Every structure is written in structure tokens, then in C-alpha cells.
Amino acid sequence: IRALADIAHGAGAILCVDNCFLSPVLQQPLKLGADLVVHSATKYLDGQGRCMGGAVVGDAQRVGKEVFGFMRTAGPSMSPFNAWVFLKGLETLGLRMRAHCESALALAQWLETQKGIRRVFHPGLVSHPQHELAKRQHLKVSPGGITGFGGIVSFEVEGGREAAWKVIDSVQMLSITANLGDTRTTITHPATTTHGRISAEARKLAGITEGLVRVAVGLENVEDIINDLSGGL
Template identity: 35%
Template sequence: MTQGFNTRAIHAGQAPDPTTGAVIPPIYQTSTYAQDGIGKLRGGYEYSRSANPSRTALQDNLAAIEGGEYAFSFASGLAAEDTLIRSLLRPGHRIVMSNDVYGGTHRLFNKVHAQWGIEVVPVDMSDLAAFEAALVAAPTQLVWIETPTNPLMTVIDIAAATSLAHAHGAVAVVDNTFASPYLQQPLAHGADFVVHSTTKYLGGHSDVVGGAIVTSDDEAAEKIGFLQNSAGAVSGPFDAWLTVRGIKTLGVRMERHSSNAATIAEYLANHDAIERVYYPGLSDHPGHEIAARQMRAFGGMLSVALKGGAAAALKLAEGTELFTLAESLGGVESLIGYPTEMTHASVKGTPLEVPDNIIRLSVGIEDVEDLLEDIERALSL
């Protein structure tokens, strides 16, 4: 029987404990495991850097909800990204990436991997002609896609972009953090790898940090698994357990995040203080039709440009009460941020710099009337 998303999210990797019958598997808070003789391991477990039942449960769950064969859990989203790049690329290789990506990804690629001879080329992937020109310009081994992008909510056609990547000999990676597996399934659209900051919507409660890679590529999975163990940036058992707990309600949360964000986006699109709203659910968003085709709904993230410039943006960011001024996103509570000085400070002074009148909202699952009142009050200060 083919199971629906919510059924997989609740049950994949979550068989009741065989010893006690506990419906929720226990947290295996252990560093090592008794062996029944040299080389005689119980269930393949010998040391928790290499494998831990709590992490196995999370990885099985992640593979199921993303539609992949293999999943790997890490201590952070950036640890997952770093492991993937070092598993697939070598000095002299080239990455073509979205020109509007999470600032930490840009920092990792340009300040860390570039020192080891990896070339990084940003391009607007919503412009398929410009994207193909970047691929034609030099041999490219990897294409890095974010959709929707962070923070300007650009939507990239995953099927078209991955098809171009494959035609030019590159593998395609999609950072699916903003959409979550509930709203978008990149592997089904041709992507070779999916990465997540599981800190965000998957965990969903702002209480755990983690990252993940999902793929169906047998050879690549072997390389990733080797490096996961060899470098050791793995998620701990309690972090894995918390993430699984969050995933169980991912579907219902994403429905509420999306409906709240859509209401707020429509409200702000008609507000005198707002110059532009970046939200793919709006009919005038350049990527609206693509998003409607490849996403179940439009998500809980949106950004706004304020007519009053940086001063107005700062006033809004510091003036809300229910929207907490904080980095990160995807929790049940609403957050507000000023990307150019917070999440994207690492790209200031580069062509990827975020305009200083942009505010990013992570819309939570509170009562939307209260969120609207909070925003209106802050805009009227």
C-alpha cells in the first residue's frame, strides 16, 4: 500500500520498541554498545558516531518523506552541505549556484571551499538562458539550487534546472529548507540530492539544530556515509529524537504556516508603507505559476521591501511584539529579521548583498488576526 505523506511522517522509522512496546521509540543516549564477540555487533551498532538507533530512525523517516532511498543526519544544515560538497567535488571543480542563497551557504562555499580550489559561480537560475550560459562557460560538476530562495523568494523551475544541469554533466542539489518535504519533492522533479537545515520546518519548534542530505544515488550515498562517519559531524540522539517528533506534525503545521503567510502577504501587498512583497503565493509574483506547479502550497516565508528605506525596515524589525526579532525560521512562533545585518551579513559588499530595506518574516501558526494586528501596530509607530 502506498502511504500518504502524513502517514509516512508519523510512522516511517518509528516502529514501537520491541522490548517494552513503547509506541514512541526511546532515546538511545549512549556512546557505545556491548558486543557479543569480536565483530559480532547487535544490529550493526558499535559506536554512536558511526550509528545510533535514534539517528537511524530519523534517517529512515527523512528518506521516506522526501521520496529518497538514503538519508543522512548531521549536527547542522551547514555540516550537511559541507559533507555533500566534500563527498562529490575535488579541487578544480566548479559549482554554479543560485545568486540568492542563504548567507551561510555563500560563506561556506566562498570562504571555505574556495580555499581548496572549488570555483563558485552565482547566477539567476530563474533566467534559464543565463543559467545555461553559465553551464556552457566552463565544465561544471555541481549545480546548487534554492527554491524558494532566501530571502527574496525567487522560484526556480526544478525540473527545467535539473534537466539543464544533467545535459551539461552536472549533478543537481536542491536546498528544500524553505518549502519542506510536505510542500515540495525535489527528487521527484529530477534533483539528485536534497539538503535541509532540519533546524527549521522539520524540527519546527526552535529547540534543535540539525541538517540532512537525502538521495537515491547508491554510489554517492556510500561516499556520504563514509564521510559522515569519518568526519563525525553527526546529530546526537536527543537532537534526532526531537527532529522526529517535529516531523510528525509537519503536514498540519505547513498548512497553517502557508495560510497565515498568504493572508499576511495579501494584507502587506495593499499597505501604503510597503514597496513590494516577495511571496510566491501572490498572483503577480514572477514565479507564481512555477510554484503552483511544483509546490503543494506556498509556504510560511515572505519578505517585504519598505518604502521608507533602511530606517523604516529597522523600525518594523524592532517594533513587533508577537514577531520575535531573531535569526532562523520555520518554528511554530513567528520571527522577524533584517537579512542584511543578520542572516545575510556575510554577503554584504558582494553582488549578492540584500537591499537594506528588506525585512524577512517567518510566519508562525498563531492566530493570524493577532499577527496582522502586531504588524499594523509596528508599521504605525
């Protein structure tokens, strides 16, 4: 983020970071040089999939006056009830993110030992090409605790789309949905859901293969999550 901020500012542009996957607990882009941060509050900020909403974070001029003025005048403000739900969610955000991180790392490490899996993607794994960058850029989930690498784990299975669908269709406890950041673990096939509307060439460039499965690790016992995935694998 620091390098991207330097490039943007050198060109007279501003840098906006979507921090939805990590939340302010695990990464604070403004301290790394970003000018704006956006969150889908529907995800971790709420934490239970109850409301739709978002947040724009920045300085007193861009957000306090310009963004606020637009929201107040044009009318896309969230309802008071949704805002109250998100505020209540913030009260447990730190505790929840720590649990998400611990379980996601444990799941990723287990997946690396399983047959039929080509590769596991999680920045907490030493095998991840940006592991060291994540260690520098992410925050500790507790004083003196582990670095928070987030609750998202992806893995590529051998056999392409058919094999990926077999894994997904086999689960009994995990929720088959493209949502994330919930107390309940969710699983999805990115090539036909979150990235289904872009071209095959664009998916290939992004590393979204037909065999890729994404798991947003929730707050269940990680052993239950592993047991649920074991059947399909």
C-alpha cells in the same frame, strides 16, 4: 528545478537543492530531477527551534553509501537525542506546514493593501513573477486543498534601512531573529543579518535592499501577527 536538472545533467554535473524553506511536504525535488536534497532540520523539520541538525536525501548509492560512509567515519553525525526530536517533529510536519502556508498567504495579501510598502514577495501572490511556476512545482498541503507556497513573506518598505528597523523594533509578539520554521513568528532585516556578510553589490543582485523585511510566519493566529506589525507600519 526540472530545467536546472536538465542543464546540470547535460554538463555531466549533479543538482543539489536546498529545500529548507518548503520541506518535503511542499516540494520534492528528487521527483523533479534533482540528485540530492539538503534540509536544515533546525527549521521546519523540528518546528520548535529545539535542536540543531541537518539532513541529506538522495539515492542508495550517493546517500546510502557515500554520504553515510563519510558521516559514520568522519564523525559529524547528530546526537541520538537530536535525531529523536527531529523524528518527533516529523509527526506533525504536514499539519504545521498547512498552517504556516495559510497564515503566510493571508499576511502577504494584507501587506499588499498597506501604505508605505513598495512590494510584497510571496509565491502565493498572483503578483509574484514566479507564481505560476510555484503552482506547478509545489504540492498541495491537503488532498484537494490549496497549493503550499511556504511560510516565508518578505516586503520592502519605503524609507530604506531606518524605516525597516522601525517596523522590526516596534513588534511586541514577533521574535526578532534570523531563524525560521518555528512555531513562533520571526522577523529580521536580511541586509544586516542573513546577507550582512556579502557585498552591497551582491545584495543588490539578489534583491536584498535596505528596506527589505523578512517574516517567517509561525503558528499564532494570523490576526495577532497582523496586529503586531500594524504598529510599526
